[in-house]
Amino acid sequence: MNTQMILEVEGLSQAYSRNIFRKTQVFDDFSLSLEPGKIYALLGRNGAGKTTLLNCVQGLLAYKPGEIRFKGETMRPGNTHRFLQKITSVPSPTEMFPTVTADQYMNFYQKTYDNWDTELEARIRKTSDFDWAKPIKALSTGQRMQVLQALALCPEPELLLLDEPLGVTDPVVRKYFYKNLLSVVAERETTVIIATHLINEIANLFDEALFLKNGRLIMRKGMAEMQSNYQKFIFDRLPDVKIEGEIGRMIGDGAILSENPEKTELDLQTRGLNFKQETPSIEDVFESFA
Template identity: 35%
Template sequence: MIDVKNIHKQFDRQAILNGVSLSVKKGSIYGLLGSNGAGKTTLLNTISGVYRQDKGNVFIDQQPVFENLEIKEKMVFIPDTLYFFPQYTIDQTASFYKNMYSGWNEERYVALREVFGIDTSKKIHKLSKGMQRQVSFWLSLSAMPDILILDEPFDGLDPVMRKKIKNLLVQDVAEREMTIMISSHNLREVEDLCDHIGILHKGNLLLEKDIDDLKSDVHKVQLAFKHDTPSSLFSSMQLLYKEERGSVTLAIVRGDYDEVTAHFQNYDPVIYDILPLTLEEIFIYEMGDAGYAIKNILV
């Protein structure tokens, strides 16, 4: 559905995106993660056709996006800094959206009033930050987009509203096969929502994978032995990280769960724990590999 091919983008001769390629399937929820200043927002702006890329292509349904009205009508982008027309009320903004989006669903707009419970005759710029976010979701979902692009979408929302909005998003994905792209720093937040993730760092995509494959591929292992730790313990393993904490060895290894377990059981450890990694741990590990490691600096 979304195909990004080798995109380059520069601002003031500073390269922000260095040949990013990714693809998102229809009906998928794609999480875009990355370090600060990695180029996430630039990438999302390019995919939604706000920016024109210097090199490369962005295709949605095999068509280039930039200045393509037909595609843009089926797509909604909620940026990290929201924009509403000054002095407009919710109702007035809704009627603007109605003119812009041919798929506008008035019934849904009315039905969602129940969910958000905000007076539609209020001026949007007088609402709080969190309420403005709610209004942007309200209007976006009423436009019935095929593609929804969200930049840090849950910022400023309380836990109840977050859950409500996630629930609405999931319903649209299940019923209409809506495609969602989300960028976020809150890894817990995207962990339960996304099925694919991509990690961006310094304008390059470090990795792109199915989230369940990613998690079942890497394990955290804790081992302890009665006697000395056998020297050949990790010889045939794909070891990513190792740490000795007293007599307990903590290691991060890559491989199939059953194979890893069988391998270590051979050495007959007294303590053996194998845990899948959280997305946060995967992120930190992958970033460390790319030279963005955590350094504890004393000040």
């Protein structure tokens, strides 16, 4: 039986205008499909296209050619608002109106969305340590992020787009955020795309990691799959030549990542090099692919 994909991106091309005559191509014929109820980590270096992809899905950026479908229905920048009842996001705190209070924001969102989880709202308010009657400008960036997290989670979305949602929040806030996120996913089968650089923190959270590089999807794997497929080889001094099976290097650790550990081991023994083997962390995989 075929699973209905929650999001399908097909042949997406998107370019930013640097000026009237020059363009920077971000995506060229980019495709991706996501299953419902899963958490996806969208990873890549700065400028890889993570934010652009999320903005295209929300209809904030025009793209041509290409098609984005939500549950099989085609979205266009002009009609995306119809789908945004079910797609929410955590934007940058700079987008908020500074003199509007957190309470007023919650009321405005509650009126705008068809569904609203009052229980979750109460839970988020309870775990926060600031006054929601204060205007946004009186809140710290971390506290603003908490308001934005509440605004994204409470409308009971089917697809949640998180672009650096944890920003400068403290560990306690992050802990509660993960907890709330997991409960939302478990209760409502929400699909989550989380673009973040705090990759070690989300290592146990996501089902699949999507690695973007220069607007291309270069790898798509689950954490367990990554750890069983790849092996980290650590050296006293990194070899100057490329080793068999090597797919990337971690310069700081003096290590390489191999997709074929047996071949790599044999090659290293032939060359008479000393090494240690380790299971790679997601950060190791990220560095090697980046």
